Amino acid sequence: DAKTTQPNSMESNEEEPVHLPCNHSTISGTDYIHWYRQLPSQGPEYVIHGLTSNVNNRMASLAIAEDRKSSTLILHRATLRDAAVYYCILTDGNKLVFGAGTILRVKS
Amino acid sequence: DVKVTQSSRYLVKRTGEKVFLECVQDMDHENMFWYRQDPGLGLRLIYFSYDVKMKEKGDIPEGYSVSREKKERFSLILESASTNQTSMYLCASSPSRATYNEQFFGPGTRLTVL
Numbered sequence: 001d002a003k004t005t006q007p008n009s010m011e012s013n014e015e016e017p018v019h020l021p022c023n024h025s026t027i028s029g030t031d032y033i034h035w036y037r038q039l040p041s042q043g044p045e046y047v048i049h050g051l052t053s054n055v056n057n058r059m060a061s062l063a064i065a066e067d068r069k070s071s072t073l074i075l076h077r078a079t080l081r082d083a084a085v086y087y088c089i090l091t092d093g094n095k096l097v098f099g100a101g102t103i104l105r106v107k108s
Numbered sequence: 109d110v111k112v113t114q115s116s117r118y119l120v121k122r123t124g125e126k127v128f129l130e131c132v133q134d135m136d137h138e139n140m141f142w143y144r145q146d147p148g149l150g151l152r153l154i155y156f157s158y159d160v161k162m163k164e165k166g167d168i169p170e171g172y173s174v175s176r177e178k179k180e181r182f183s184l185i186l187e188s189a190s191t192n193q194t195s196m197y198l199c200a201s202s203p204s205r206a207t208y209n210e211q212f213f214g215p216g217t218r219l220t221v222l
Contacts, residue, residue: 032208043112043198043213044151051208094139094158094205095166098151 004088009103012078020073020102022088027068032091035062035073037084038101044087047073078106111135112214114199120220127186129217131199140182141200141211142166142174151198157182158205189221 005023012018024033035047048055048062050071055062061074075082087101115130131140141156143166153166155174163174171193175183182201186193196218200211 034210036211043200043216044211045213046210049208049210091208094202094209095153095156096151096211097153098143100150 006102011105014108018075018078023070025069034089036087039084114214114217125189127189129184131182133201137201139202142184143198144195194221
């Protein structure tokens with residue numbers, strides 16, 4: 001399975017942008033990069049995914065390096081409700097292989 | 109909105125009991141998944157299913173079985189529960205086999221085996 005590396009934790013101030021990095025140096029040409037997050041006491045929820053180009057949706061933006069060996073999830077204005085564990089995942093067929101993720105803390 | 113529901117939020121069982129965890133999705137998704145989540149180990153895939161009566165082993169299938177008799181329902185079965193199966197169990201579904209499909213998760217069942 002392709003592996004990802006994320007920082008254990010990050011902290012942000014409310015209303016400020018947050019950049020969550022992910023390294024995936026062994027990514028293959030057909031792997032999609034997915035981001036999920038898990039709020040306390042809930043199941044994971046999908047945030048965004050991409051293959052080669054940068055992607056935007058209502059929740060976040062995904063910036064993918066040209067060589068695809070790293071990516072960054074961007075939350076444009078962090079809120080207290082964005083405090084969660086964020087997982088960067090490379091798809092293995094239709095299977096998601098979750099790592100430890102990054103714990104995002106948001107300070108008011 | 110896609111909804112994935114799980115039969116219980118909390119469940120307490122005794123060692124040796126047969127345990128059924130039920131999951132239902134309402135969006136006609138083809139794929140369904142069972143994960144368990146433990147502190148320090150993250151989410152691990154137990155079993156998944158691409159179609160009715162189809163099942164595939166995930167990364168940690170030992171001690172579990174599954175059943176998918178109807179498209180919307182995927183059951184996880186612990187034939188003889190043991191204390192090391194105390195965990196949070198999460199069910200998910202996705203529309204098809206395409207690798208870009210997102211998975212929709214249920215709220216989880218916290219199972220305690222005494």
